[in-house]
Amino acid sequence: MLKNYWYVACxxxxxxxxxxxxxxxxxxxxxxxxDDGSVAMLRNVCPHRQAPLSMGSVDGKVLRCRYHGMEFNAQGRCTHIPSQDVIPPRAHIKSYPCTExxxxxxxxxxxxxxxDAASLPSLPWREDEGWNGDIAQYFHVKSAHVLMNDNLLDLSHVAFLHADSIGFDSRRLEGDPLQVTVEDAYVSTRRVFKNTMQAPAHKAWxxxxxxxxxxxLAEWxxxxxxxxxxxxxxxxxxVDLRADHFITPETEASHHYFIAMARNFRIDDEALTQKLDExxxxxxxEDVEIAEAQQTMKALTGGAPDMALKADKAVTAAHKILARLEAAELRGHEPVQAESVS
Amino acid sequence: MLKNYWYVACxxxxxxxxxxxxxxxxxxxxxxxxDDGSVAMLRNVCPHRQAPLSMGSVDGKVLRCRYHGMEFNAQGRCTHIPSQDVIPPRAHIKSYPCTExxxxxxxxxxxxxxxDAASLPSLPWREDEGWNGDIAQYFHVKSAHVLMNDNLLDLSHVAFLHADSIGFDSRRLEGDPLQVTVEDAYVSTRRVFKNTMQAPAHKAWxxxxxxxxxxxLAEWxxxxxxxxxxxxxxxxxxVDLRADHFITPETEASHHYFIAMARNFRIDDEALTQKLDExxxxxxxEDVEIAEAQQTMKALTGGAPDMALKADKAVTAAHKILARLEAAELRGHEPVQAESVS
Amino acid sequence: MLKNYWYVACxxxxxxxxxxxxxxxxxxxxxxxxDDGSVAMLRNVCPHRQAPLSMGSVDGKVLRCRYHGMEFNAQGRCTHIPSQDVIPPRAHIKSYPCTExxxxxxxxxxxxxxxDAASLPSLPWREDEGWNGDIAQYFHVKSAHVLMNDNLLDLSHVAFLHADSIGFDSRRLEGDPLQVTVEDAYVSTRRVFKNTMQAPAHKAWxxxxxxxxxxxLAEWxxxxxxxxxxxxxxxxxxVDLRADHFITPETEASHHYFIAMARNFRIDDEALTQKLDExxxxxxxEDVEIAEAQQTMKALTGGAPDMALKADKAVTAAHKILARLEAAELRGHEPVQAESVS
Structure with a gap:
């Protein structure tokens, strides 16, 4: 897993x-x-008895352990231990850079x-007054995060897995070929279906x-x-709808999946927002269900290799980039941030 | 597990x-x-990304993967890959002989x-017009399949585990001795209780x-x-009731348990069928509950050996036959099919 | 785990x-x-097929296996095997000393x-007519038993974890210092809050x-x-309330937690008993929740060591006593029973 990158936490x-x-x-x-609204992140383990600090409560600037009342500030410094005056150095805990x-x-x-906060991905439509960006979804997924990554790099699945909602006629997969662009730390796939019908879900929007x-258009x-x-x-x-997908590894076999959506039409229509959300x-x-089923099958079959198809050009390219970046991170080189190449 | 045999799949x-x-x-x-009603069985793993094909759908003669639309026929040949014309040989998957x-x-x-379809067990009462064979039950059991096998080879348990329904007076276990017949690939136990009362459940039938x-009479x-x-x-x-039990291993610690029942009395009485089924x-x-409890205990005690009793003559004989057949299968000899010896 | 001690079983x-x-x-x-009301305890595994005997039934003095009807008396002797006269020695099972x-x-x-029944802990308030000892609670806890042990040896947690019910003002942790007494096989902590308010729950009592x-006052x-x-x-x-806590290991990562309560006020008030119980x-x-969360965190972090605070004097003393007693038990020395030193 790459570590020197921004991930969505929640x-x-x-x-x-x-x-x-x-x-x-x-x-x-x-x-x-x-209490000023700013976010802080710490290692979720009290050094005293390893109770999760997330069971505790916030009091102004500090987080108080629910078990025996030790307090920690946003930098992870222990600021109070009940029953004693001296705060030993090992009472301090790890903090994480974070931003909102x-x-x-x-x-x-x-x-x-x-x-570096400046290296956050750039999502201008989420701050533009002409867009409604109210929808943000979270899924906990019991599969390796790479399975969801690959899902989004091969949108031909939309014709099958999402046939009833945002799908398209799968026969057009050959007629309207896929344009794949690969750069240093960027892969995009673009498909334009000319003279087609709106998808059932799109029509409703x-x-x-x-x-x-x-x-x-998918930009990875x-x-x-x-x-x-x-x-x-x-x-x-x-009519544009932008769905930004953020995949955060949890363990080797599970991940957090976030989707933020923005649209440039009927932006004040709250009923539509709710309908889109649902x-x-x-x-x-459906994506979560298939990823979890793949994970189950891979566990059962002992991790036999996948078979790359023509439609997997983008998947293969992204895997190569990830392998290169992971090797660089292991060697201690500087990360290549998303924004620096896009 | 023996492989060169017919098992009930569903x-x-x-x-x-x-x-x-x-x-x-x-x-x-x-x-x-x-679409012609015939059954087909394939390895349940799409070679592309290992999604389970059972999440897909049938279209005529082919099974289509729900994820990216690859199609497979009953022989496991991949017949269609969206986005490409060439079908590489490793796109084909394993099929299994099957019949209904x-x-x-x-x-x-x-x-x-x-x-060899001719080596299916012979169950004439399931095709005889004088019998009603409408009941077929399925249980998923979280225990090694041999525990259910042994359950059925020692029906003395009926006096205890099923005392309230199909049980009998356990004191008769000594008065009405068990006849055990052992052949090459066959074991039967027979007990006749002369001049007895009907079991509570039998009376209701x-x-x-x-x-x-x-x-x-139990024939293994x-x-x-x-x-x-x-x-x-x-x-x-x-008044005859035949209950045919089929045990199919799932994993080392779980199995599929099927019971098909047929009767030669009140065969048009659907209310009775429902009552019998329930x-x-x-x-x-009750059998499932005890098998799962045994499995739990065996896991806890590290697999200490069972203690064979006099009542276990048939169990012991069947285990010997299984050990011989498994050794033969490992050596590559032909299997001894059930019907060839009965 | 210490073995040569009385534990509460239920x-x-x-x-x-x-x-x-x-x-x-x-x-x-x-x-x-x-049938005479006396309790008996056996190894919960039938030697025949390892079914749990707890699925069986009691008939007078014997416990009958539900599966094939083998019977065992309170000493673990097999007294009956259906279908056979001879009872082989390995049909007998382990019994445990027990009392009520x-x-x-x-x-x-x-x-x-x-x-030695005389070495049971002495709990006179549970047999005194001036006390009501009707409340006895049981919790199954998915954590190592030592986590609940430590919970009770550092009651400073009451100010935080139980703030809304039996808590006290945590600022008094410094004003009203803890008296810790350590003996050979005894540790107590005592805190007296002078001139204070009743806790919300106490007030209701x-x-x-x-x-x-x-x-x-906590006596370990x-x-x-x-x-x-x-x-x-x-x-x-x-107004006195005595809560006696008994922790019985189940596995390395789980335990049984019993709490028996007695009070010397409003002893005939059944509505109060119910209210106290709830x-x-x-x-x-709340204690169970924190112990299970600690266990989860310890599993995740690979068992990093706890950090002892000043408030942990009693915890540390008890751990030392336990280590000494466990070493003695391994060497085969006689145990030090609770009562012999108190």
């Missing part, structure tokens, strides 16, 4: 006044919001010195006079982010 | 138009019914060349003027089939 | 006419009540010869004119017993 909406415990890249993390933006809370699980041109960046643009357009209008939840549940 | 009723995934003798299998008879769907998990003679054949005849008779009538479900649940 | 109320299966110090035990007192059923998992003096004895006295007193009255259940659920 959505802003998930983090209220109670601390939130989550395992990220194999490490137990507690996320909390101080785009309605998402971000963690840098790697080296402190390398963390904003029905256009048919036929339309439908664009499916390490460690595991995929920005997907779904566009329907004709002479009447251009529809997307159904779609992403 | 009941006919379980297999509708959707494919069915099941692990059999350690192998993931997908079972599906083609007696209201049951059968798999041959071993070598194709040795599969068809009450006879008491006393009656009650026969309990490898790999793991036991045909049980329960007969109540006197001058008034002879009663038998209760009885078999 | 509460008297848990043991009706059906046998009860429980894993104690890693060993499967079946507990049953003979204080509304609790006790087991001695170690050597028979060392068991019996409200006194404030201020009061509150005493919190090996293997894992803690008698806690909670006293509220002023000129008006002295309140205490909530408090102990």
């Amino acid at each position: 959505t802003s909406r998930e983090l209220g006044s109670e601390p939130l415990g989550r395992i990220i890249c194999g490490e137990p993390v507690v996320i909390f919001r101080q 933006r785009y309605g998402l809370v971000w963690i840098w699980p790697g080296e402190h010195a390398l963390a 904003r029905e256009l006079k048919e036929p339309i041109d439908r664009t499916q 960046r390490p460690p595991c982010f995929v920005n997907v643009l779904a566009r329907n357009e004709n002479d009447e209008a251009q 529809g997307a939840r159904q779609v992403h549940s | 009941t006919s009723r379980e297999l509708g138009s959707e494919p069915l995934g099941r692990i059999i003798c350690g192998e993931p299998v997908v079972i599906f019914r083609q 008879r007696y209201g049951l769907v059968w798999i041959w998990p071993g070598e194709h060349a040795l599969a 068809r009450e006879l003027k008491e006393p009656i003679d009650r026969t309990q 054949r490898p790999p793991c089939f036991v045909n049980v005849l329960a007969r109540n008779e006197n001058d008034e009538a002879q 009663g038998a479900r209760q009885v078999h649940s | 509460t008297s109320r848990e043991l009706g006419s059906e046998p009860l299966g429980r894993i104690i110090c890693g060993e499967p035990v079946v507990i049953f009540r003979q 007192r204080y509304g609790l059923v006790w087991i001695w998992p170690g050597e028979h010869a060392l068991a 019996r409200e006194l004119k404030e201020p009061i003096d509150r005493t919190q 004895r090996p293997p894992c017993f803690v008698n806690v006295l909670a006293r509220n007193e002023n000129d008006e009255a002295q 309140g205490a259940r909530q408090v102990h659920s």
